[in-house]
Amino acid sequence: MIPELGHLAMILALCLAAVQASLPLIGAWRGDRQWMGLARPAAWGQFAFLLFSFLCLTQAFLVDDFSVAYVAKNSNSALPWFYKFSAVWGAHEGSLLLWALILGGWTFAVSVFSRQLPEVMLARVLSVMGMISVGFLLFLIVTSNPFARLLPQSPANGRDLNPLLQDFGLIVHPPMLYMGYVGFSVAFAFAIAALLGGRLDAAWARWSRPWTIVAWAFLGVGIVLGSWWAYYELGWGGWWFWDPVENASLMPWLVGTALLHSLAVTEKRGVFKSWTVLLAIAAFSLSLLGTFLVRSGVLTSVHAFAADPERGTFILIFLLFVVGSSLTLFALRAPVVKSSVGFGLWSRETLLLANNLVLVVACAMVLLGTLYPLVLDALTGAKLSVGPPYFNALFLPLMAILMLALGVGVLVRWKDTPLKWLRGMLLPVLVVSGALGLLGAWLFGDFHWAVLATCLLAAWVVLAGVRDLLDKTRHKGLLKGIAGLSRSYWGMQIAHLGIAVCALGVVLSSQYALERDLRMAPGESVEVGGYQFVFDGAKHHQGPNYTSDRATVHVLQDGREIAVLHPEKRVYQVRAMPMTEAGIDPGFTRDLYVALGEPLEDGAWAVRLHVKPFVRWIWLGGLLMGFGGFLAALDRRYRVKVTTKAREALGLTGVQA
Amino acid sequence: MKRALLLLPLALFLVLAVFLYRGLFLDPAELPSALIGKPFPEFSLPSVHDSARTLTAADLKGKPALVNVWATWCPTCKAEHQMLNQLAGQGVNIVGVNYKDDNAAARKWLKDFLDPYQLNIEDQVGSLGLNLGVYGAPETFLIDKDGIIRHKYVGAIDERVWREQLAPLYQELVDAR
Numbered sequence: 153m154i155p156e157l158g159h160l161a162m163i164l165a166l167c168l169a170a171v172q173a174s175l176p177l178i179g180a181w182r183g184d185r186q187w188m189g190l191a192r193p194a195a196w197g198q199f200a201f202l203l204f205s206f207l208c209l210t211q212a213f214l215v216d217d218f219s220v221a222y223v224a225k226n227s228n229s230a231l232p233w234f235y236k237f238s239a240v241w242g243a244h245e246g247s248l249l250l251w252a253l254i255l256g257g258w259t260f261a262v263s264v265f266s267r268q269l270p271e272v273m274l275a276r277v278l279s280v281m282g283m284i285s286v287g288f289l290l291f292l293i294v295t296s297n298p299f300a301r302l303l304p305q306s307p308a309n310g311r312d313l314n315p316l317l318q319d320f321g322l323i324v325h326p327p328m329l330y331m332g333y334v335g336f337s338v339a340f341a342f343a344i345a346a347l348l349g350g351r352l353d354a355a356w357a358r359w360s361r362p363w364t365i366v367a368w369a370f371l372g373v374g375i376v377l378g379s380w381w382a383y384y385e386l387g388w389g390g391w392w393f394w395d396p397v398e399n400a401s402l403m404p405w406l407v408g409t410a411l412l413h414s415l416a417v418t419e420k421r422g423v424f425k426s427w428t429v430l431l432a433i434a435a436f437s438l439s440l441l442g443t444f445l446v447r448s449g450v451l452t453s454v455h456a457f458a459a460d461p462e463r464g465t466f467i468l469i470f471l472l473f474v475v476g477s478s479l480t481l482f483a484l485r486a487p488v489v490k491s492s493v494g495f496g497l498w499s500r501e502t503l504l505l506a507n508n509l510v511l512v513v514a515c516a517m518v519l520l521g522t523l524y525p526l527v528l529d530a531l532t533g534a535k536l537s538v539g540p541p542y543f544n545a546l547f548l549p550l551m552a553i554l555m556l557a558l559g560v561g562v563l564v565r566w567k568d569t570p571l572k573w574l575r576g577m578l579l580p581v582l583v584v585s586g587a588l589g590l591l592g593a594w595l596f597g598d599f600h601w602a603v604l605a606t607c608l609l610a611a612w613v614v615l616a617g618v619r620d621l622l623d624k625t626r627h628k629g630l631l632k633g634i635a636g637l638s639r640s641y642w643g644m645q646i647a648h649l650g651i652a653v654c655a656l657g658v659v660l661s662s663q664y665a666l667e668r669d670l671r672m673a674p675g676e677s678v679e680v681g682g683y684q685f686v687f688d689g690a691k692h693h694q695g696p697n698y699t700s701d702r703a704t705v706h707v708l709q710d711g712r713e714i715a716v717l718h719p720e721k722r723v724y725q726v727r728a729m730p731m732t733e734a735g736i737d738p739g740f741t742r743d744l745y746v747a748l749g750e751p752l753e754d755g756a757w758a759v760r761l762h763v764k765p766f767v768r769w770i771w772l773g774g775l776l777m778g779f780g781g782f783l784a785a786l787d788r789r790y791r792v793k794v795t796t797k798a799r800e801a802l803g804l805t806g807v808q809a
Numbered sequence: 810m811k812r813a814l815l816l817l818p819l820a821l822f823l824v825l826a827v828f829l830y831r832g833l834f835l836d837p838a839e840l841p842s843a844l845i846g847k848p849f850p851e852f853s854l855p856s857v858h859d860s861a862r863t864l865t866a867a868d869l870k871g872k873p874a875l876v877n878v879w880a881t882w883c884p885t886c887k888a889e890h891q892m893l894n895q896l897a898g899q900g901v902n903i904v905g906v907n908y909k910d911d912n913a914a915a916r917k918w919l920k921d922f923l924d925p926y927q928l929n930i931e932d933q934v935g936s937l938g939l940n941l942g943v944y945g946a947p948e949t950f951l952i953d954k955d956g957i958i959r960h961k962y963v964g965a966i967d968e969r970v971w972r973e974q975l976a977p978l979y980q981e982l983v984d985a986r
Contacts, residue, residue, distance in 0.1 A: 430818060437822070444829065464833040472826055479819035486815050523828065530831035728891050750882070 155220050158208025159299040162249070165201035165256070166289040168194045172259075172282030176275035180348075188275035195263045195278050198285065199256035206253045209298055210240050219306035222246060222298045228312035228726050230697040238323040239313040244447060244463075245298035247326055251443075252288050254327070254334045259285065262338055262363070269359060276345035277338075284337050287470045295463050312697065312726035321381030329374030329401060333439040335367020336404060339411065340436035343429045344478055347485045352429060357419035360432065362790040364415060365643075368408040369781025375401050376774035384734050389667070389745050389762045391770060394543045399522040400442030403515050407435045410511040413504045421501060421566060423493050426486040427508070433482060437475040438515070444471055445522070496568030503561035507554065514550045518543065548602075555609040555655065558648060559616035563623070581619050585611035596664060606659040610652035617645050643784025647777045654773025661767040669749070673756035681763040683744060684708040689755050690721075690748070698724045698731075703757060705735060705746050719759075721748045743767045849876070849956045850940035857907050857915050857929035864930050869956050873982035874902040875975070876950040877926070877966075878938060880910040881918045883946040889965035890922050896971065897925035901979065905929035908938045908946050951975060953982045 172194035179187025209222075213236045218224040226242045241247040259281045266274055292298075316322075342360035346352050378401065383391040392398060411431040418428045444467045495501040521542050563569075563577050589608025593599055624641075625633025666681040674689030690703035700722040707715040717735030724731060737744040742765045749758030844850075849866050856862040869876070877893060879886040897903055905926035907915045912931060919929070932938055941950065951960040960978050962970060 426815070434818075468826065468829055468833065471829075475822050476819065476826075479822055483812070483815040483819055523825070526832045527828050530828050727888075729888055 154208050155212050155217065155299040155301065158205045158212075159297065161201040161205040161208065162252075162289065162293060162299075165198045165205065165252075166286065166293060168198040168201065169282050169285040169289055172198060173279050173286050174282075175279075176282075177279040180272045180275045180279070183272075185271065188271055191275045191278035191282075192263045194282070195256075195259045198282075199253075199260040202249075202253045202256040206240070206249055209246060209249060210237065212299075213237065213240050216310070218308070218310050219301050219303055220298075221300045221302045224302055224307050224310045226313050227310040228697060229309055230726075231310075231313055231318070232696055234323065235313055235318050238317070241326050242313050242317050242322075245292070245296045247330075248288070248292050248296055249298055250327065251330050251334060252285065252292055254330045255281070255285050255288060255337060258334055258338055262341075266359070272349065273345055273359075276348050277341045280341035280344045281337060284341075284474065287474065291463075291466050291470065295466055310726075312724065315698070315722070315724040315727060315729050315731045316385065318697075318724075319381065319385055321377055321385065325374060325377040325381055328370055328377055332367050332369075332371020332374050332408075333401075333404065333442065335363065335370055336408060336432075336436040336439050338363040338367065339432045340478070343432035344481065347429060347478075347481050350485060352418075352425040352487060354419050354422050357415050357428065358790075361412070361415045361419060362785045362787075364408065364412050364432075364435075365781045365785040368405070368412055369778040369785070371401065371405050371408060372774055372781065373778040375405060376771045376778070379774075380771050383767070384736055386732070389665075389734070389747070389760070389764065391661075391767065394521070394540050396522050397442075397446050399518050400438075400445045403518055403522075404435050404438040404442060406511050406515040406518070407431055407438055410508045410515075411435050413507050417501055417504050421493055421495070423495070423501060424505070424508075426482075429486060430482060431508070431512075433475070433478045437471075437478075438519075440467075440471050440474060443467060495566075498564055498569045498571055498574055500561065500564045500566045500569075503557055503564055506557045507561060510550055510554045510557065514547060514554075517546050517550070521546075551655065552605060552609060555613050555651060558651065559612040562616050562620045562644075562648065577619055577623065578616070581612065581615045585609075585615050596660070598664070600663050602659050603663055606655055610656050613648055613652040617648055621645065638787055638789070640784040640787035640789075643780040643782075643787070645780070646783060647780030650773045650776030650778075650780060652773070653769050653776060657766050657769025657771075657773055661764050661770065664765045665767075666763040668761045670759060670761075671752055671756055672759045673754060676756075678761070680761050682709065683714075683763060684711075685746065685761055687757070687759060690751070690757060693720070695722065697726065698722045700733075701748065701751065701757075703735070703746075703748055703759075705759075707737060707744055715744060717744065717746045719746045719748045721751075738768060740768060741766060844942060844950075844958045845961065847958055849950075849952050849958055850937065852930070852932075852937045852940070854937060855931050857905070857912065857919070857931045860912070860931070864928060866956055868928060869904060869952060871954055872902050873951070873953050873979060874904045874927070875979070876904045876906060876952055878906045878908045878941070878943050878946050878948045878950075880908045880946045881914040882910065885965045886947045887922070889947050889967075890925070892966050892968070892971065893925040894923050896966075897927075902927055906937060906941075907931050907933075908943060909933065909935045949975075951978055951982070953985070 172191055175187050176189075176191035176194075179185070179190070209220075211217075212220045212223050213227055214233065216223070216227065216229045216236075218227075222243070222245050226246070227236055227239045231239065239246075241250040259278060262281065263274070263278060266277070269277070339360045342356065342363070346356045375398075378398065379391045382393065383389065411428065411434075414424055414428045414431055417424050444464070447463055447467060559581065560574075560578065564574060585608050588611040589604050592607030592611075593604040596603055621634075621637075622630070624637060627633070628636065668678065668680050670678060672678065672687035674687060677684055677686040679685075684707065686706040686708065688704040688706060690701040693700045693702040700720045702718055702720045705717045705719065706713055707717065715737035717737055719735035720733035722731045722733060723729070732747050734745055734747040736746075742763060745762035745764060747760045747762075749760060751757055849869055851866050853863055853865050856864050875896070877889075879889075893903055903925050905928070907929055910931075910933065912933070915929075915931070919926075930937065935943075941948075947965055949962045949966055950958050951962075952958050959982065960975070962974060964970075966975065
C-alpha cells in the first residue's frame with residue numbers, strides 16, 4: 153500500500169510541476185498577478201509530495217519490502233540499516249527520485265528566500281525550474297518507476313546492494329553531488345528568466361550569485377567525496393582516473409567556477425553579460441549531459457548505471473529540449489550592444505576574463521577527451537580510449553596558468569590598475585615564492601621540475617592573498633582590519649588557499665608516492681620509504697553480510713610501532729562479489745596504504761604497499777574550496793534587502809523589472 | 810553579424826547531440842572481432858584436468874558451445890563464475906580456455922567454485938588467446954556445431970547479457986542442429 157501511495161505522490165508532484173511550469177509563465181507574460189502567484193504554492197506542494205514519495209521508498213527499504221522490484225534488486229535483509237537507507241539512491245531509479253527531490257528542495261528554497269525578488273522574475277524563475285522538474289518526473293514515471301512491484305511472485309530476499317556502494321562515502325557522495333548538479337538549475341533558471349524578461353542587469357547577477365556559489369560548493373564537496381571513496385574503496389590507491397563519469401562531474405564544476413567569477417564581474421561592473429548567461433546555461437547543460445552520460449551507457453565507466461537505450465533516448469530528447477531551447481533563446485535575446493563600460497589591460501576584469509578563458513578551455517578539453525571515443529566510434533567504428541596521459545598533459549599546464557593569473561587577479565583593482573603599483577605589490581611576492589619554490593624542491597630531495605613549479609605557484613597564490621590582506625587592512629591595522637572584512641572576502645581567500653593546497657597534494661603525492669607489490673608470508677617484513685611493514689597473516693572474519701580475510705600489518709618507524717593496519721579481502725555473499733578494503737593509516741603529511749591481493753599458498757598473500765605523501769592535501773584543498781564557497785554565500789549583503797540596494801547602486805528608479 | 814555569432818553555441822550543441830544520438834546505439838563494450846563467421850583457430854593444447862590429454866579444434870565440433878576465456882588472476886571471472894555454473898546446470902555446453910594461468914591454481918579454483926566446463930583448454934602461454942584476439946579475461950565466444958565463431962562478448966556474462974544477447978543466439982544454434 154505504501155509504495156502505491158509513493159507512486160501516487162510522484163504523479164501528483166508531476167501535476168503540480170506542470171502547473172508551476174506553465175501558469176506563472178503565462179501570468180508573467182500577461183501581467184496577471186494571480187497566475188504568477190500560483191508559482192509559490194505549486195512549488196511547495198510539489199516538494200511536499202516528492203518528500204512523501206521519497207519517504208515511502210525509504211520505508212520500503214527499511215522494512216525489507218521485497219515485493220518492490222527496486223528494493224529486491226538493491227537490498228537484502230542482512231544489510232545493515234544505514235546501508236538500507238543509502239541503498240534508496242544506490243541505483244538508477246532511486247537516485248533519480250533523489251534528483252527530483254533535491255530539485256524540489258532547491259525550488260522550495262528559491263521560493264522561500266527570494267521574497268525580495270520582483271514578482272515577475274520569481275514567477276519566471278520558478279516556472280523554468282518547474283519545466284525541468286516536469287522533464288525529470290516524466291522520465292522517472294515513464295521509464296524508471298522505483299515503485300514497480302514484483303507481484304504475485306515476490307522474492308523472499310533481495311539481491312543486495314552492490315558491495316562497492318556499501319560504504320560511508322557512498323552514503324553522502326551522491327546527495328552532495330546532486331545538490332551541486334541540481335543547484336546549477338537555479339542559476340540556469342535565473343539566466344533564462346532574465347533572457348525572457350530582457351533584463352540582464354547587475355541585480356540579476358547579484359540574485360543568482362549566492363545560489364551559484366552554494367551549488368558550486370556542494371558540487372566540489374561531492375567530487376572530493378567521490379575521489380576519496382575511489383581512493384580507499386577500489387584498492388588501487390588512485391584518487392582520480394579521468395573516468396567519463398568523473399569527468400561528467402568535473403566539467404560542470406569547471407564551468408561553474410568560471411560562472412561565479414564572471415557573475416562577480418557582471419554584478420560589480422555590468423560587463424560580460426552575454427558571456428555570463430552563456431556560462432549559466434552551460435553549467436546546467438553540462439550537469440544534464442553528465443546525467444545522460446552516466447545513465448545511457450554510451451560510455452564505459454566503472455560507475456555507469458545499467459545501459460538502456462530507451463532511457464538514453466528520453467534524456468537525450470530532454471537534453472535537446474532544455475539546451476536547444478535555452479541556446480535558441482540566448483541567440484535571440486542576448487544583448488549584443490557593446491558595453492559602455494570600458495576597462496584597462498591591468499584590471500580585475502581582464503584577469504577574471506583570463507580565469508574564464510582558462511577554465512572554459514580546460515572544460516572543453518575534458519569534454520573532448522571524454523566524448524572523442526564516442527565520436528570516433530560513431531564516425532568510423534574504431535574503438536579507442538583516451539587515457540590519463542592526454543588529460544594530464546593538457547589539464548595540468550592549464551591549471552598552472554590559472555594559478556599564475558590568480559595571484560595577479562586578487563591584487564589588481566577594478567577598471568584599471570597603475571602598473572607601477574602592481575609591480576610594487578607583486579615583486580616581493582614573486583621573489584619570496586621563488587625562494588620558497590626552490591626551498592620546497594630542495595626539501596623534498598629528488599629534483600622534479602613539476603615540484604619546483606608547484607611549490608612556486610602555491611606560494612605565489614597564498615602570498616598574493618596575504619599581500620592583498622595586508623593591503624586591505626593597511627589603514628586600520630591588521631587586527632582591526634581583519635575583523636572588518638566581509639565573509640565573501642574570507643570565502644574567496646579560503647577557496648584560493650584550497651587551490652594551492654590541492655595543487656601541492658596532487659603533485660607531491662604523484663611524484664613521491666612509493667609502491668611495492670609483493671608476496672608476504674606471515675612474519676615477513678619489508679621496508680618501504682623508511683617504514684617497516686610487518687605482515688602478521690590473515691584471519692577469517694565474518695561480517696554481517698560478507699565473509700572476509702582480515703590481515704594484520706604492523707607498521708614500524710625507527711623500531712617504534714606507529715600503526716596497525718587491517719586490510720581486508722571481502723566476499724559479499726549474495727552477489728558473490730569480492731571486494732578489497734584497504735588498510736590506511738592517514739596522516740597530515742603522508743598516508744600508509746595496504747591492500748590485499750590474492751591469497752597464495754601457506755598463508756602468504758599478494759600484498760600492495762603504498763606510502764603516499766601529502767595525499768590528504770588533495771581533499772583538504774577541495775574541502776577548503778567548498779568551505780570558502782559556503783562562507784561566501786553567507787555574506788550579509790545577500791540577506792539584506794537586495795533589490796533596493798542594487799537599484800540604488802545602479803542609480804535606477806522605478807520598481808518594474 | 811554579432812547576432813549570428815550568438816548562434817554558435819546552439820550549432821555546436823546540435824552537432825554534439827547528433828553524436829550522442831549515434832552513441833546510444835553503439836555498445837562501447839563491444840569490441841569487433843574479425844573472427845565472426847570464421848572457424849575456431851586450430852590449436853593443440855593440454856587439458857587443464859589432465860596434462861597428458863591433448864585437445865584440438867576437432868574436440869569442439871559436434872555441439873554449439875560457449876567458449877569462455879578465464880583465469881584465476883581475473884576478479885571479474887570470479888564474479889562471472891556463478892553465472893556459468895548456473896548455465897551449465899541448465900545444460901549449456903561451456904568450454905573453458907584457461908588463459909595465461911597457473912595450472913595448480915586453476916584446478917584448485919575449479920574444485921572450490923565448481924566446474925561448469927565440459928572441456929577446459931590450458932593455454933598457458935596465451936597462444937590460443939592471441940589467435941582469438943583476446944584483449945583480457947573474461948571473453949566469451951559462441952561457436953556453432955561446426956566450430957564456426959558466431960558471436961563474441963567481452964566482459965562478464967550476467968543474467969541480462971545472457972538473456973538479451975547470448976541465449977537467443979545459442980538457442981538458434983541448438984535448434985539448427
